Amino acid sequence: MNVFLNQRARYVLSELGQIALLARDIFVSALTFKVVWRDFVYQIYSIGVKSQSVVLVTGAFTGMVLGAQTYFQFHKVKMDTATLAVVSVSLCDELGPVLTALMVAGRVGASIAAEIGTMRVTEQIDALRTLATHPVDYLVLPRMLAAHVALPLLAVECIVVGIGASYMVCTQILGIEPVYLWENMLRYTHDVDIFIGLVKAFIFGGIIALIGCYKGLTCGLGAEGVGHATTEAVVFASITILISNFFLTLVMGKLVGLL
Amino acid sequence: MIEVRNLAKSFGAHPVLEAVNFRIESGESVAIIGRSGGGKSVLLKHLVGLLQPDAGEVLVDGENIGPLNERQLLRVRRKFGMVFQGAALFDSMTVAENVAFAFRNQKHQTAGEIARRVAAALEMVDLPGTQNKKPAELSGGMRKRVGLARAIIYEPEILLYDEPTTGLDPIVSDSIDKLIIRVRDQLKVTSIVVTHDMRSARRVGNRVMMLHQRKMYASAAPEEFFTSTDPVVRQFVDGVADIKEIVI
Numbered sequence: 001m002n003v004f005l006n007q008r009a010r011y012v013l014s015e016l017g018q019i020a021l022l023a024r025d026i027f028v029s030a031l032t033f034k035v036v037w038r039d040f041v042y043q044i045y046s047i048g049v050k051s052q053s054v055v056l057v058t059g060a061f062t063g064m065v066l067g068a069q070t071y072f073q074f075h076k077v078k079m080d081t082a083t084l085a086v087v088s089v090s091l092c093d094e095l096g097p098v099l100t101a102l103m104v105a106g107r108v109g110a111s112i113a114a115e116i117g118t119m120r121v122t123e124q125i126d127a128l129r130t131l132a133t134h135p136v137d138y139l140v141l142p143r144m145l146a147a148h149v150a151l152p153l154l155a156v157e158c159i160v161v162g163i164g165a166s167y168m169v170c171t172q173i174l175g176i177e178p179v180y181l182w183e184n185m186l187r188y189t190h191d192v193d194i195f196i197g198l199v200k201a202f203i204f205g206g207i208i209a210l211i212g213c214y215k216g217l218t219c220g221l222g223a224e225g226v227g228h229a230t231t232e233a234v235v236f237a238s239i240t241i242l243i244s245n246f247f248l249t250l251v252m253g254k255l256v257g258l259l
Numbered sequence: 260m261i262e263v264r265n266l267a268k269s270f271g272a273h274p275v276l277e278a279v280n281f282r283i284e285s286g287e288s289v290a291i292i293g294r295s296g297g298g299k300s301v302l303l304k305h306l307v308g309l310l311q312p313d314a315g316e317v318l319v320d321g322e323n324i325g326p327l328n329e330r331q332l333l334r335v336r337r338k339f340g341m342v343f344q345g346a347a348l349f350d351s352m353t354v355a356e357n358v359a360f361a362f363r364n365q366k367h368q369t370a371g372e373i374a375r376r377v378a379a380a381l382e383m384v385d386l387p388g389t390q391n392k393k394p395a396e397l398s399g400g401m402r403k404r405v406g407l408a409r410a411i412i413y414e415p416e417i418l419l420y421d422e423p424t425t426g427l428d429p430i431v432s433d434s435i436d437k438l439i440i441r442v443r444d445q446l447k448v449t450s451i452v453v454t455h456d457m458r459s460a461r462r463v464g465n466r467v468m469m470l471h472q473r474k475m476y477a478s479a480a481p482e483e484f485f486t487s488t489d490p491v492v493r494q495f496v497d498g499v500a501d502i503k504e505i506v507i
Contacts (some may be wrong), residue, residue: 028330036364119349126309127347130340131361131409132333 008037019214025136026144026210032137039142047143047209048150055101055154056161062095063087063162064169071174081180087166092193096159098245101151105237109212113233114144116216117226123217125217140213144206151205153200159197192256200248204241211237234255260285260308261417261449266315268301275301277473279315285416288443288450290323290464291480292495299453300421306451307339307419308332319417340410340448341419345401348394352432354381354405355390361413380408383445385439400431404438407411408437411442418442420452424459432459439463457496461485 070083116139119125121225125135163185170176212233219229266279275298283289293299304310305317308324313406316323324335348357358377363369368376374390381387384404394402402414403423410418418466424432436459442451443463460467460481467484469477469492477492485496493499 008338025329122350123343123347124349125343126304127341127343127349127409129309129329129332130307130336132336133360134333 018218022136022140022214022217023210024165025134026140029134029136029141030145034048035141035145036138039138040145042210043142043146044150046111047104047146048153051104051107051150051154052157054107055100055158058099058103059091059096059158059160059162060165062099063091063160063164063166066090066095066162067166067169068174071170071176077185080174080176081184082188083170083174083176084167084181085162086186088163088185088189091159091162092189094197094245094249097151097155097200097204098241099188100155100201100242101208103149104147104154104205104235105208105241108147109208109233109237110230112209112212113215113219113228114230117212117219117229120217120219121221121226135217140217144209145211147205147209148202149205151208152201155201156195159194159228169172176189196252196256197247199252200245203244203248207240208237209242211240260318260320261451262316262318263302263305264316264318266302266305266317267313268305269300270309274473276305276312279470279473279475281468281475283449283451284446285449286335288452288454288463288465290454290460290467291470292453292455292467293470294495295455298473299455299470302470303419303421303451303453307336307341311492316365337413338416339412339419340415340417342403342406342410342421344422344425346394346399346403346406348402348409350394352394353390354386354392354394354397357394357405358408358412360409375407376398376412380412381405381412383442384408385434398431400427400435403427403435407438407442409420409444411448414457415448417449417451417494418446420450422454422455422456423452424454424456432456435459436462457485457498471495 066087067083070086071080073084074080074086116125118140128135128138167181170181171178215229215233215236219225260283262282263279266276267274268276276400281304284404291299301310305312306319308317308327312325316325318324319335319338322335324332327335349360352360353502355374355377358380359373362373362376363384368505377390378387381389384407384446386401386404386408389397389401389405394405397405423435423439427435439450439452440463442448450463464481467481468475469484471491477487479487479491484492487493
C-alpha cells in the first residue's frame with residue numbers, strides 16, 4: 001500500500017513539475033515575442049468564435065433555470081423583485097466564468113490535446129524541432145494567449161445572455177414587475193462582481209490551454225495514447241477549474257474586502 | 260563533422276544503445292543498417308538532439324550538443340535537414356506551406372522569392388506543380404519526396420534520412436535512392452541514411468555501418484562490406500533467419 005502511495009505521489013509531483021517547466025517555457029517564449037500573430041488570430045477564432053454557440057446556450061438556459069428557482073424560493077417571502085439581482089451576482093461572480101470554462105474545457109481542451117497529440121505520434125513535432133522551431137513558440141504560445149483573451153469575452157457573453165434570458169423568464173412567464181426587477185439588479189450588482197468574473201475567466205483560459213497543450217505534448221504512442229491524452233485533458237482541466245475557483249473566490253473576496 | 264562517443268540509451272529497463280562510437284566526416288555519405296527495432300532511428304534522433312543520451316557525447320562540428328537546452332539546440336539544428344520515416348508532413352498545410360515552413364518567420368525574403376524556392380525544391384524532387392495539394396492527397400512515395408524538399412530547401416549541411424524507402428514498392432524505392440544520390444551530389448551535403456534495405460544501403464552510401472546488439476558492429480566501404488565473410492554481416496546482407504544456414 002505504501003509503495004503504491006509512494007509511486008502515485010511521485011507521479012503527481014512529476015506531472016506538476018513538468019507542467020511548471022512548460023509554464024516557464026511559455027513565459028520565456030512570451031518574453032521573446034515569438035508569437036506569430038496570424039496563428040494567434042486563428043486560435044482566437046478556433047477557441048473563441050467557434051465556442052460561442054455552446055457558451056450562449058449554456059448561459060441562456062442556466063440563467064433561465066436560476067431565475068425560475070430563485071423566484072420559487074423568494075416568492076415565499078415576497079422578495080420576487082430581488083430575483084434578477086441574485087441571478088446577476090451569481091452569474092458574474094461564479095456561474096458565468098465557471099460554466100464557460102467547463103464548456104470550453106470540454107470542446108477546446110480536448111481539441112488542443114488531440115491535435116498536438118496526433119502531431120506528436122506522427123512525428124510532426126519532431127519535424128518542427130528539426131526545422132529549428134520550438135514547439136512552445138509555434139504550438140503552445142498562440143493557444144495560451146488566445147485562450148487568455150477568448151475566455152473573458154466568452155464569459156461576458158455567457159453572463160449577458162444569462163441575465164437577459166432570466167429577465168425574459170421573470171417578466172414574461174413569472175410575471176415579476178420589470179422596473180423593480182431591473183433596478184434591484186443594478187443596485188446589488190457591482191463593478192467588482194464583473195471584475196472578479198473576468199479575472200477568473202482569464203485564469204481559467206490559461207488552465208485549459210496549459211493542460212490541453214501539456215497532455216498533447218506528452219501523450220503516449222498510437223491512437224490509444226491520443227485518446228487517453230484527450231480524456232485526461234478534459235478531466236484535469238475541469239477539476240483544476242473547480243478547485244482553483246474556490247481558492248480564487250477566497251483570495252479575491254479578501255482582496256476586494258468581501259471577506 | 261559528426262562524432263559519437265560512447266553513446267548509451269535505454270527506455271525504461273530496455274537498453275537500446277550501448278557504447279556506440281563512430282565519426283562521420285563532412286561530405287561523407289553513410290548508410291546505417293541494422294535489424295528493425297535495433298536502435299537505428301534512436302541513434303539518428305540523437306544526432307540532431309531530438310533525444311538526449313543517458314551517457315556519452317554527440318559532437319556536431321566539435322560542439323557537444325548533450326548539455327544544450329531546447330532553445331540552444333535550435334541553432335545546431337539549422338545545420339540539419341531530416342526526412343522522417345512517415346514523412347511527418349504538417350497535415351493541416353498544403354505542400355507549398357510544408358516546403359516553405361523553414362522560411363515562415365524570415366522577414367528578409369519576399370513571398371515571390373519563397374514561392375520560387377519552393378518551386379525549385381519541388382522540381383528537384385520531381386514533384387513540380389504539387390504546391391496546392393494537401394499531404395492526404397499524396398501517395399507514400401510522394402510524401403517522402405515532399406519531406407525531402409522541405410529538408411533541402413534551406414540548404415542544410417547534413418541530411419538525415421530515416422528509412423526513406425520503407426513501405427515503398429521497388430520502383431518508387433529506386434527513384435528515392437536516385438534522388439538521395441542526386442541531392443548528395445548536387446548540394447554536396449553530408450548524408451546519413453538509416454535503412455534495412457540492402458540495395459539502398461549499397462547504392463547511397465560511401466560507407467556502410469552496421470548496428471548490431473546495441474553496438475556499432477561494422478563499418479566499411481560498400482564493396483568491402485557486402486563481400487565480408489563475417490557471419491553476422493553475411494546473415495543480415497543475405498537476409499537469412501538462421502545463422503547456421505549461412506554459406507561463406
